[in-house]
Structure formats: structure tokens, C-alpha cells
Amino acid sequence: MKALIIDDSRAMRMVLRRIVTNAGFDVVEAGDGQAALDTLDEASLPDVALIDWNMPVMDGLQFVNAVRAQPAMRNITLMMVTTESEQSQIVRALAAGAHEYLIKPFTPEALLDKLSMLGLLPVGEPANTSYETESLS
Amino acid sequence: MTSLDTDLVFGPDRETIEQIVSDVFIGMLAEEAAPPFTTERVADVLPVLSTVSVTGGWQGHVVVMSSLYMARDLAARLLMMAPDELNDADIADAMGELANVIGGNVKSVMPGPSALSLPSVTLGNAEIRLPGSVEVQRLDLEWQGEPLCVSVWAADAAHSG
Numbered sequence A: 001m002k003a004l005i006i007d008d009s010r011a012m013r014m015v016l017r018r019i020v021t022n023a024g025f026d027v028v029e030a031g032d033g034q035a036a037l038d039t040l041d042e043a044s045l046p047d048v049a050l051i052d053w054n055m056p057v058m059d060g061l062q063f064v065n066a067v068r069a070q071p072a073m074r075n076i077t078l079m080m081v082t083t084e085s086e087q088s089q090i091v092r093a094l095a096a097g098a099h100e101y102l103i104k105p106f107t108p109e110a111l112l113d114k115l116s117m118l119g120l121l122p123v124g125e126p127a128n129t130s131y132e133t134e135s136l137s
Numbered sequence B: 001m002t003s004l005d006t007d008l009v010f011g012p013d014r015e016t017i018e019q020i021v022s023d024v025f026i027g028m029l030a031e032e033a034a035p036p037f038t039t040e041r042v043a044d045v046l047p048v049l050s051t052v053s054v055t056g057g058w059q060g061h062v063v064v065m066s067s068l069y070m071a072r073d074l075a076a077r078l079l080m081m082a083p084d085e086l087n088d089a090d091i092a093d094a095m096g097e098l099a100n101v102i103g104g105n106v107k108s109v110m111p112g113p114s115a116l117s118l119p120s121v122t123l124g125n126a127e128i129r130l131p132g133s134v135e136v137q138r139l140d141l142e143w144q145g146e147p148l149c150v151s152v153w154a155a156d157a158a159h160s161g
Helices: A010-022 A033-039 A060-068 A087-096 A108-117 A131-136 B014-027 B068-079 B088-109
Strands: A002-006 A026-030 A048-051 A077-082 A100-103 B048-056 B060-066 B114-116 B120-123 B133-143 B146-155
Touching (some): A010 A026, A010 B068, A026 A033, A077 A108, A100 A108, B014 B133, B048 B088, B068 B088, B088 B114
Parallel strands (some): A002 A026, A002 A048, A077 A100
Antiparallel strands (some): B048 B060, B048 B120
């Protein structure tokens, strides 16, 4: 499984990276929507994109719209990971084609639960969150 | 600071800010609980100042202010780097994201629709300068002996022209 993490904060990309890496994903990162589009290679598309909303250059909603406009990328699962929690914003993102929505701050378990519900955790790979104490002690 | 007229300016209650900051420490920093909050002001000016602004149904700012040691330690935890490996951009990035997350959650409990700005971070004992706004909520804490303060400022229509 391959995850594309799109967030303008390197710190948040690192938080997300260590959660999904521990769950068995390979990770690619981008600092905004345009940079993420530039990384997308049709021969090796990610299984899931974790997308911040508020970013410079191209925001998360614009990225969702851009991906959904390209049939070759229709199999990428799109999950917004953002502080935007107004109902209207959630509806906009889902209507644009996002599959899931996770509001910051979140626990590792919350993200893994969403990935599991989407059928994206590798088979036989338990949701390992032991990194919390390993990495931060 | 301008005097507060609660008919014109308002913000989230203290319990809401405490919950948001607790969630940040538990969710982002993998702490078991938030540090104890204090009702005393830990400082008026601190070296690291991170601000996001909200415009729309509610207008105001959320400011996260901390010591440099605290900011460096938070950044090191988030980036999984040794504190002495961090540069100013790393610290600004981490503190900006903290303000972004706290500010986004403050926005969510205030009248909308509204938009959240990208964070602005200043390193080096900058005073909070938000013309036309008044502080409507403040939360102070000490973590490992170092201060951090979250304050919410609301645009004051009576004083902003």
C-alpha cells in the first residue's frame, strides 16, 4: 500500500508519516496540492491520499477536484485531514469526491480506524500504535 | 488592551479552549494528558509567537505563545529530531501547525461560515499586536517548567472603525 501525504506543515506530515508507516504503508509527501499532483505517476498511483485543506498554491479541495477530473486516478482513496470542521466544509469535500474526513487533532487510532473502514490497512496488519511510546519517550 | 465589551466581542469559553489544547497534546504529541493549566499569566511576552486569523461569521485571531525551549521541544517531538538539530524554520513550522490546529478548532465552535488563514510565526520576543481586537480568552500552562499561552482575540467592531 502507498500513501500520499499532502500538508504544508512538515511537522504534520511527520505525524502522519509515522502513523501510516507503522501500519505498513510506503509514503510519498507533498507540501501542497500542486506539488502532490506533480508527484502523481499513473504507473504508480497511491492507494490513499491524506489531504490537508488549507495550504498555499493549491488547497486540498482544489486537489480533490483535480484528481476527480482525471479518470485514470479514480481509484485513489481521498481522505481530508484538516482543522476545517464546519459541516458545510465537510459536505463540500465529500461532494467533490473525498471518501473520508478526519479532523485535526486526531489520535493515531482514529486515523487507523478510518483507513481500516476504507479497507486500506494491509491484510493481517494489526493497527500498531506502539510507536507512540517508542518514538516519543 | 482595549476594554472588553461583551455585547460586541466574544469568544469561546475557557473549558472549550482547555479541551482543544488537551486534544492537541494527546493527539499530536502523544501525551497521556494535557499539562495542568493555570489561571495565572505565565508571561506577557514570550519569544515564539504563532498566529492564525479567522474571518467570516466570527472575526478574530488565535495566538500561541511559548518559550523558545518549549517550542524547540514541541518541534523535536513532532519532527522526531533531536532539539539541537532543529533550525528556526523547523520551529516555525511546528508552532505554526499548533496554531493552525488550535485555531481551526476555535473557528469550529464560533459562528460561521468563516475562513482560517495560514499561520504567521514570529521568533524573538514580539509583542502581540492585533489592532482592533481584544483578548477574550486566555489559557496558560507550564510544561516541563516552560510556559505556553493560548489566547483568543476577537475583532472589536466598536474600536476597529
